[in-house]
Amino acid sequence: MNLITVSREFGSGGRELGKCLADLFGCDYYDREIITAIADSRGLDEQYVEQVLDSHGWKNIPIRYGRSFRMINSGRMGVDLLVEQKRVIEKIGAAGKDCVIVGRNADLLLAEYQPFRIFVCADSASKLKRCRMRSADGENLSDKELSRKIKEIDRVRAQSRDMIGGTPWGQRENYHLTVNTGGWEIQRLAAAVAEFVKLYFGRV
Amino acid sequence: MNLITVSREFGSGGRELGKCLADLFGCDYYDREIITAIADSRGLDEQYVEQVLDSHGWKNIPIRYGRSFRMINSGRMGVDLLVEQKRVIEKIGAAGKDCVIVGRNADLLLAEYQPFRIFVCADSASKLKRCRMRSADGENLSDKELSRKIKEIDRVRAQSRDMIGGTPWGQRENYHLTVNTGGWEIQRLAAAVAEFVKLYFGRV
Numbered sequence: 546m547n548l549i550t551v552s553r554e555f556g557s558g559g560r561e562l563g564k565c566l567a568d569l570f571g572c573d574y575y576d577r578e579i580i581t582a583i584a585d586s587r588g589l590d591e592q593y594v595e596q597v598l599d600s601h602g603w604k605n606i607p608i609r610y611g612r613s614f615r616m617i618n619s620g621r622m623g624v625d626l627l628v629e630q631k632r633v634i635e636k637i638g639a640a641g642k643d644c645v646i647v648g649r650n651a652d653l654l655l656a657e658y659q660p661f662r663i664f665v666c667a668d669s670a671s672k673l674k675r676c677r678m679r680s681a682d683g684e685n686l687s688d689k690e691l692s693r694k695i696k697e698i699d700r701v702r703a704q705s706r707d708m709i710g711g712t713p714w715g716q717r718e719n720y721h722l723t724v725n726t727g728g729w730e731i732q733r734l735a736a737a738v739a740e741f742v743k744l745y746f747g748r749v
Numbered sequence: 750m751n752l753i754t755v756s757r758e759f760g761s762g763g764r765e766l767g768k769c770l771a772d773l774f775g776c777d778y779y780d781r782e783i784i785t786a787i788a789d790s791r792g793l794d795e796q797y798v799e800q801v802l803d804s805h806g807w808k809n810i811p812i813r814y815g816r817s818f819r820m821i822n823s824g825r826m827g828v829d830l831l832v833e834q835k836r837v838i839e840k841i842g843a844a845g846k847d848c849v850i851v852g853r854n855a856d857l858l859l860a861e862y863q864p865f866r867i868f869v870c871a872d873s874a875s876k877l878k879r880c881r882m883r884s885a886d887g888e889n890l891s892d893k894e895l896s897r898k899i900k901e902i903d904r905v906r907a908q909s910r911d912m913i914g915g916t917p918w919g920q921r922e923n924y925h926l927t928v929n930t931g932g933w934e935i936q937r938l939a940a941a942v943a944e945f946v947k948l949y950f951g952r953v
Binding site: 715717718720722 | 868870871872873919921922924925926927928929931933937938940941944945948
């Protein structure tokens with residue numbers, strides 16, 4: 546199996562880069578699909594699953610039962626969902642098909658398949674710009690608040706990697722390639738990254 | 750001018766990667782040439798210049814005058830040589846020819862020319878192996894001692910960047926691309942890196 550994992554800073558365009566790579570190689574792509582699988586398997590709302598995983602379950606989060614909401618402390622749920630996420634990712638690995646997996650510590654969880662490991666980063670200004678472009682989320686936030694949110698999500702990502710063990714999130718030795726997307730067009734970057742991928746999987 | 754700067758961990762093969770890139774693009778290559786220029790300009794021994802710059806001038810270093818040696822405290826000399834190094838690198842920039850410059854904070858010193866900035870790293874085992882292969886330096890050192898030496902040289906590199914200012918050495922946002930050479934053949938890696946370079950300078 547030719548497996549590519551894309552770890553990324555929030556707002557760096559890692560998701561887009563991963564999608565471009567999957568398109569280039571005509572292979573499967575997993576990102577939100579993993580959230581959907583977890584939600585389906587546990588009978589939960591997708592948005593809720595995402596919120597719990599993103600906040601690491603240390604927060605009170607509104608949960609929807611049918612049409613009613615209530616606040617729950619998501620601590621225990623957070624661990625449950627991380628376990629379920631691990632199971633979903635391991636299943637993707639076991640299926641043995643060429644694919645790109647974005648985030649969710651797939652590089653660690655599927656280390657046995659020797660994935661090509663990419664880390665995607667960008668300068669703060671580029672990340673702010675991308676966040677504002679792609680969603681309505683940041684609309685009401687000042688630059689300072691949005692920057693804080695970006696850092697907080699990255700902190701949770703780093704922490705969720707620490708929980709699995711292995712080497713720290715974002716540490717350059719953990720990845721074959723660390724790509725800074727600042728000032729680049731992601732699609733063209735993907736073509737250059739693909740050269741490394743081909744080299745790694747002996748296709749050159 | 751198309752300028753490529755290669756910053757690197759000691760033992761990661763950054764020098765070799767830089768040389769391969771210069772060969773691929775048929776352009777000038779500066780690495781030890783900078784040490785030679787400093788030594789020539791100041792009437793000093795090359796090896797001495799290198800030692801002072803590598804140890805950051807905080808150590809007592811033997812200096813050769815003609816055929817005699819004496820120990821000097823290289824503190825003041827360290828600063829002098831860093832100033833001279835800066836002058837030599839700025840001269841290379843001002844000459845305006847396409848080139849690859851390895852190390853010596855050229856990415857910062859020549860920022861105005863918007864170089865393509867590469868950082869080269871590797872896992873510890875690969876760096877140890879490379880150090881043992883390429884020189885007699887490490888022959889009498891245990892793995893632990895050689896690892897310590899590698900870390901010390903990197904610490905000096907980080908410190909010498911801090912002296913100039915700007916962002917920390919090795920921090921991923923500072924570079925367009927961070928390449929992990931562990932397990933790769935440098936020459937083939939260089940070809941893949943070249944795709945990014947071409948993209949950056951609009952040659953694709």
